[in-house]
Amino acid sequence: MPEVTPDGGQGAATLDVMPAQEKTAPAPRPADRTPDWPEVQLHIVTGKGGTGKTTVAAALALALAARGKSVLLCEVEGRQGIAQLFDVPPLPYEERLLARGTTGSGDVYALSIDAESALLEYLDMYYRLGRAGKALDRFGVVEFATTIAPGVRDVLLTGKVYEAANRNRRNKGARHYDAIVLDAPPTGRIAQFLTVNNELAGLAKVGPIKAQADTVTTLLRSPRTAIHLVTVLEEMPVQETGDGIKELSGGGLPVGGVIVNMVRPQDLDAEERQELLDDTVDRGALVTSLDKIGIPAEDELVDALLEEGRHHAERRRLEDTQRALIDALEVPSYELPLLPGGVDLGGLYELAAALTEGGLA
Secondary structure, X not given: OOEEOOOOOOOOEEEEEOOOOOOOXXXXXXXXXXXXXXXXXXXXXXXXXXXXXXXXHHHHHHHHHHOOOEEEEEEOXXXXXXXXXXXXXXXXXXXXXXXXXXXXXXXXXEEEOOHHHHHHHHHHHHHOOHHHHHHHHHOOHHHHHHHHOOXXXXXXXXXXXXXHHOOOOOOOOOOOOOEEXXXXXXXXXXXHHHHHHHHXXXXXXXXXXXHHHHHHHHHHOOOOEEEEEEEOOOHHHHHHHHHHHHHHHHOOOOEEEEEEEEEOXXXXXXXXXXXXXXXXXXXXXXXXXXXXXXXXXXXXXXXXXXXXXXXXXXXXXXXXXXXXXXXXXXXXXXXXXXXXXXXXXXXXXXXXXXXXXXXXX
């Protein structure tokens, strides 16, 4: 059972992954510092495919829960990435408890949002079309509306996120959340995904559709929202991150931080790396070091080690270049380490702790 030290130091707390599993994981240790985004309720996580945005979203949810918050972790792409990370069955269209906290710690619920279910819920909630809506679903009208009508899917997906963030009298008995983390579409589509309600409001000049679109747009552009972009230290993801920030800012959407994921450890200092790049490494010293630990310093081995070292130094030089480009974006940035064994439940808690210590959560 992972143990959590709640913010403020008031005793111990626990955060159990549901359902209970035999393996345990180290829990995030909230830092004394105030988080960088204390007023944000809706954390939207995007990133180029392959950068690990779902992993980062899950770790962020755990980090927020470690600070005592009740958190809803949502996904909208139908990939069931959250279920795979937490090693639970596929998520239905209902809020399922993933991690439960006690004594000062929060909890994490998860929800897989699909447009068809969101439309039926919307019809029932705002138009009292419970049975009628289900009849429409049986006749295929719901599927038609969410696949043919341009933008309807994104309107419904963002609408459900808005509903979770603004629970009111229509949602009797519904759980209220301190924070919502949305595993959003990738950076190439994120601006379109988040501005679709604004476009809909422009088409529907009056009426409930316009009112609903306006309220969702207001939330997405408010200080209650932050859009975090996940990248790795490679040219294409960093370029796409910069382009995404420009597009989001141009659309009046609040950019949060850049999360640099899968950062490799710095095994060599700057001088050692430069020697490898310049081919000025003291070969004799390397041979002597190998002899001291009982490894025969054959020429083939020494050549292979030097070649591997050059590749390492070249990789670090490329990463330094990309890190400088990230710094030039002038938004807060955070780094998460590459986990050698891959990301399992324990790894999620390690990343959550890193996000907390870095100040994101």
